[in-house]
Amino acid sequence: MSDVWGNKLKVSIFGESHGAAIGIVIDGLPPGHEIDMENVAKEMKRRAPGQSALTTPRKEKDQPEIVSGYFNDRTTGSSLTAIIRNSDTRSKDYSLMKKLMRPGQADYPGYVRYEGFNDYRGSGHFSGRITAPLVFAGAIAKQLLEKQGITIGAHLKSVANIQDESFSDCEVTPDLLRGFSEKELPLLNEALEPQVREIIREAKAKGDSLGGTAEVCVLGIPAGIGNPFFDSVESVLSHIIFSVPAVKGLEFGAGFGISEMLGSEANDSYYYEGDTIKTRTNHNGGIVGGITDGMPILFKVAIKPPASISIKQQTIDIEEKTNAELVVEGRHDPIIVPRAIPVLEAVTAIAILDLLLDSKLYKNQ
Numbered sequence: 001m002s003d004v005w006g007n008k009l010k011v012s013i014f015g016e017s018h019g020a021a022i023g024i025v026i027d028g029l030p031p032g033h034e035i036d037m038e039n040v041a042k043e044m045k046r047r048a049p050g051q052s053a054l055t056t057p058r059k060e061k062d063q064p065e066i067v068s069g070y071f072n073d074r075t076t077g078s079s080l081t082a083i084i085r086n087s088d089t090r091s092k093d094y095s096l097m098k099k100l101m102r103p104g105q106a107d108y109p110g111y112v113r114y115e116g117f118n119d120y121r122g123s124g125h126f127s128g129r130i131t132a133p134l135v136f137a138g139a140i141a142k143q144l145l146e147k148q149g150i151t152i153g154a155h156l157k158s159v160a161n162i163q164d165e166s167f168s169d170c171e172v173t174p175d176l177l178r179g180f181s182e183k184e185l186p187l188l189n190e191a192l193e194p195q196v197r198e199i200i201r202e203a204k205a206k207g208d209s210l211g212g213t214a215e216v217c218v219l220g221i222p223a224g225i226g227n228p229f230f231d232s233v234e235s236v237l238s239h240i241i242f243s244v245p246a247v248k249g250l251e252f253g254a255g256f257g258i259s260e261m262l263g264s265e266a267n268d269s270y271y272y273e274g275d276t277i278k279t280r281t282n283h284n285g286g287i288v289g290g291i292t293d294g295m296p297i298l299f300k301v302a303i304k305p306p307a308s309i310s311i312k313q314q315t316i317d318i319e320e321k322t323n324a325e326l327v328v329e330g331r332h333d334p335i336i337v338p339r340a341i342p343v344l345e346a347v348t349a350i351a352i353l354d355l356l357l358d359s360k361l362y363k364n365q
């Protein structure tokens with residue numbers, strides 16, 4: 001089923017962008033955990049639409065209502081379900097999209113796959129809106145991981161051709177990673193912010209959109225988590241990261257760059273720091289043989305520019321079976337990456353908790 005993901009920790013998402021509500025069922029959460037709801041709300045707000053000129057103007061409260069699996073302020077251990085109601089829908093923006101297929105959006109493949117019965121309003125179940133429940137589940141997973149000494153954070157690695165610094169060029173601490181949640185544009189080199197805002201403003205003014213990359217770090221993860229082959233840490237992470245709409249690339253550690261290195265450069269040599277085993281470099285991104293080596297897990301994610309632009313485009317009219325022109329109307333993000341960052345952190349947390357629960361290294365609290 002395409003709506004269910006996970007092994008020990010399973011998530012099942014549902015809903016459409018312009019339907020009554022969206023939501024998630026989380027199965028496999030350990031019992032007895034108090035959830036910090038204020039922190040959950042803060043994580044939801046990081047992703048929520050309608051907050052600035054950098055985001056879609058659609059306004060949603062993104063307030064999760066827990067309907068099962070939480071009792072007397074603790075997880076019960078049975079499925080935890082939350083729904084998030086949709087309110088600011090404007091479905092008339094999509095009346096043309098019923099027949100004019102937006103290039104780069106899921107309209108045409110979705111029409112074929114679901115024989116024209118898919119809810120096309122607001123991109124329906126394909127919408128980036130369905131990442132809100134993932135952030136809810138991820139916020140809970142992050143809280144459980146913090147108790148295990150694991151912190152997850154991501155920054156804006158690039159916007160178009162503007163490049164931020166990399167985690168491999170600086171000392172990454174839990175506070176650095178946690179601090180990103182306070183910023184709309186979480187950059188390591190904050191001096192880049194005005195440039196980044198300006199390039200987004202320019203693209204938006206032209207009715208166009210921009211892409212970029214995010215870099216994610218999982219800090220404090222012990223060695224020995226994961227598996228070889230199909231359930232390797234890279235495979236598990238890739239599965240959930242590529243489930244996030246608009247993700248088109250992913251590289252672990254030095255990624256494609258490792259192919260240009262010599263073995264003597266690519267190998268991360270080991271050393272003892274007291275009793276702790278570390279590596280001098282981290283070109284393998286903290287994963288070797290599909291299993292964590294105790295170094296931070298590092299990966300970069302490429303996110304495409306949102307497809308819905310107001311520049312005239314060539315497309316097809318699927319009802320008339322003719323070529324056609326399209327100017328997309330409605331409210332859209334000029335760039336997805338800043339809003340995708342909390343989503344990437346969330347799905348990473350879900351995947352890491354799933355792997356950890358499947359290992360002997362999960363410490364019962």
Ligand SMILES: Cc1cc2nc3c(=O)[nH]c(=O)nc-3n(C[C@H](O)[C@H](O)[C@H](O)COP(=O)(O)O)c2cc1C
Nearest residue numbers: 105106126127128245246247306307308332333339
């Ligand atoms: C948080 C978030 C917000 C998004 N906002 C938009 C948007 O405003 N307009 C748009 O065309 N696509 C947006 N997308 C991307 C589309 O949902 C996505 O491109 C589409 O479903 C097709 O899937 P694909 O790009 O993964 O192939 C957003 C994605 C995310 C994660």
Ligand SMILES: C=C(O[C@@H]1CC(C(=O)O)=C[C@@H](OP(=O)(O)O)[C@H]1O)C(=O)O
Nearest residue numbers: 049056058122123127128129330331332
């Ligand atoms: C509502 C959200 O973002 C939406 C994601 C989205 C898309 O195609 O992915 C298209 C737009 O939908 P609408 O036309 O209904 O405004 C965005 O606003 C959200 O992320 O919560």
